[in-house]
Amino acid sequence: MYYIGVDLGGTNIAVGLVDKEGQILHQDSVPTGVGRPYEMILKDMADLVKKVVADSGHTMAEIESVGVGSPGAADTEKGEIVFANNLYWHFVPVRAELQKHLGAIPVSIDNDANVAALAEMVAGSAKGRRDVILLTLGTGVGGGVIVGGRIVGGHHHVGAEIGHMITVTDGEMCTCGNRGCFERYTSATALIRMGRQAVVDNPGSAIHVAVGGDMEKVTAKVVLDAAKSGDIIAMEIFERYVHHLAMGIVSLINIFDPEVIALGGGVSKAGDFLLDAVRADVEKHIFYKDIPHAEITISPLGNEAGIIGAAMLGAMGQI
């Protein structure tokens, strides 16, 4: 049994042929060409699906289902994208359109963060678990939540916006128009913001040295590396970052009590340096101290999570 997973992004459409263990056997990609009519984009997607199947030496008859992970909000029942701002899509009938080209094959769609959480459950750090949260610490903070083996997508398809959980009521202004959202404090952007401030305020800091005083060159990695090297200013930033992340994780544990909370995205590349610090802070603030709580871990999956998770949408019943 083989499944097709499609990772639809603002730049590329990536398609992979995946087996039921969540292994990608073959993959390929084409540019999305955002701005074109959706019919053209979905025609390209269908063509790439056929190509990947053929190039891998299989036939469409061997494919159980096609799954699509998309940015934005997906109506999983109707197989429709409700909206995806960076694709300029509103109410795009993905399933119906793909089936025009691929025939009556089952087509599932879901939000890309939800799909990545599913990949985590099938092939990542939460293999075999049923209650999983994936936090992607990137430009923003994305979230995917699985409860009892099922994606928590929300009644209006806009759930699991964990980055916009409010962790500091009336705190820092967020791009969403609200204040104090989790991602204001725990995204790579937050590290960069604090790192830039350090360049301005502390010419002696390792961050300042690393970027030659040029604020624009500050990245999350620069800040994390300076903290790892023991620079006091960078350590302060790192500790503040970790504390906000840990408090959000404690909240998620109190709300969902999952088995696993996996950290993905750019910041998670800091690995054990990040993980040890987060675990220690969570441990201090956990509500039920004598009951086991979620394991906090780093996602081993990279970009392939999108393809794997999307493919597994069609296998959900069997997982």
Add this chain to the structure above:
Amino acid sequence: MYYIGVDLGGTNIAVGLVDKEGQILHQDSVPTGVGRPYEMILKDMADLVKKVVADSGHTMAEIESVGVGSPGAADTEKGEIVFANNLYWHFVPVRAELQKHLGAIPVSIDNDANVAALAEMVAGSAKGRRDVILLTLGTGVGGGVIVGGRIVGGHHHVGAEIGHMITVTDGEMCTCGNRGCFERYTSATALIRMGRQAVVDNPGSAIHVAVGGDMEKVTAKVVLDAAKSGDIIAMEIFERYVHHLAMGIVSLINIFDPEVIALGGGVSKAGDFLLDAVRADVEKHIFYKDIPHAEITISPLGNEAGIIGAAMLGAMGQI
């Protein structure tokens, strides 16, 4: 088809015979007698179940199942209370013990807040809905979460502790040892705390007048009534309270995207005065402004929610 619902509390055990629409046809109660061996308490519970069935003119053969709502953490699979601090219970085999007295009838148990959320879905403000959150605004803030018709109980049976979602990182000290928990700002206790401060600081306020300057007499109702009467100090407290509640609700909408968020507990008796203010504040801060979001409402169920929800545990598959 009839179901038995048991609301196990620190003071009383209440038992009701419930039909499949969630209507209580007959009920009775006995003191819990906390501190006695659990075998005695559960024997009393079983006896009361038999009495309620007999008094209502039915026989045990007509009863589909017995459901028990309990404080603390319940292992729904094993039918065990993992712990319930105010009963002094640890690992109490409720199902096995009840079946000793009641025979092989199915026995389900769950946490009382989860059970109340289920009642909301069957017979309350969320009738026929599948994605429901109940917030009980009392001494603390309790929560029950239902996603896709299923209770989110947590992998270690300690989920849905919504009162301990952190909404003000490093904020006010909570009884749980953490800082900035939602219930610090949104429980009846929070209103009382702010009301007492007003008595000390503002001798002219309607709160001061209502309690004759006696801080100890401040209740949530005193503060709410003073706000309703237009007292400026009380209005300020009320607005602060509403804002924290609204921001927590926005968080829950961003996390779960439910159909209904129902408010219960003592503070919810403020009715439309509370509801209108909360809705207005949520509306201003909602993330997806052009997508419908959860209806916010007041639970119409009172104490019976415990019995109704517990009874419905056994009917879960049919709801």
